[in-house]
Amino acid sequence: MFLEEPQPLRAQSTHVTEGVKRLVANNPSKMTYHGTNTYIVETSGKTFVVDPGPVEDSAHFEAIIAALQGKPAGILVTHHHSDHFGAAPALRQRTGMPVFVSRAFPDDAFEPDGYLVDGQKIAGLTVLHTPGHASDHLCFATEDGVLFSGDHVMSWNSTIVSPPDGNMQDYCAQLRRLIELDSRIYLPGHGPVLEDPRPYVERLLSNRMRREKEILDHLTCTPATVETIAKAVYRKTDPHIAMAAERNVAAHLEKLCSESRVVEKAGLWRLAGH
Template structure:
């Protein structure tokens, strides 16, 4: 499927991307992060909030955030280090409260404010959207703007890594977003997604097509996830190959939960 691109972003500066929203991109580019993690500064009725301070290693990024004034709190979309890594240091420096899902998946960290699906933070509606991560949150503004985190990105599709990720949840929450009427997504990596519903539909259709291919493959010949991944994805780069394997494993786990596949050792067969 077609994906979006954008030029190499500036570093160390927040730039406006929507009314009341500025973005600064962390210096952690990579095959899984595109140009880097998007950190958002969001103006709300309850003050300004930082969404996803980014990785711990980018000191310039952290220093710029720490110098901001009139910030009400830090919101974490999910526990993955490229979004959450700088949070402890930032909280220590600023004393700002940290908002995260009530069952935050990093047991070593205790958020200050625990969020549930349907809660509001400064007028932003909290949507619990597990799939990519069990504690993943999207945030919706009343004017049709949605902060989609890593659940929906424009530059690539998301990986669904076991055991914390769940392909069934991921597909269900794509469907949930399709039922909404948001007009602009600001994701965790990469550019904004304008008119997002067709893109979300393509993502869901792609997942269902891949699932059908996996089920057909193990129906014709029971096989291991690594063999399926090589056959269906054929990724030469080792990082991309590992990501493909994770998605195959997540699809198989979904099929098992639905009673359509069974695991025998490392071999999977269709039912």
């Protein structure tokens, strides 16, 4: 179900949809695919940057500067993770563009120019607070059905939900919200453009529910640790992917615990009432 694309051009913008250009940072990894997507949004003669990317990629930074047209008006941050937010302070200093982040943004060391809340309008976009991957995660929706989906929905893979900042109950609830929104195209934080996204998001949610059932089925046999459950359910051998699987299992267990379906004692999880 996941999408692939060739190695993208670096330090160069490409047109992805009307009024939007994409640049891909040179920070590939097992968690970021080819790299972080930065979007340049032109609206009413003003230019906004969505997720300027990692601070380490100077060529990407200069390409953002070169791609700015009209009046540079602002920097929108989907969430505080450094591969998305890292270059924001430097871009503000270089261009004078204000930085807008979620009201839930956790970095006390950075003073943004404005906080965004669910339902707010900015740059012709509607702000959607979509916690799950991160507590401060935002998506941005245009009036004509384009959604900047950040890391909440990526086209190349499912996102990691890692407690304590990640929350599986919130993540699934916001997937349901995005399904109801029924946007026509997603521009994710990593990976290619996602067209006809509703069936894809429905499968993402279905897969999470399948994992949840597998965890519960495993616990019907015996109490288990997060690590044991992850090995049995995900069966990942790559250490980085196995670690991500453990974090997802921990998030599922927190969700199930909040629903009084499982309990934990001394590091062992078991079905409630067993």
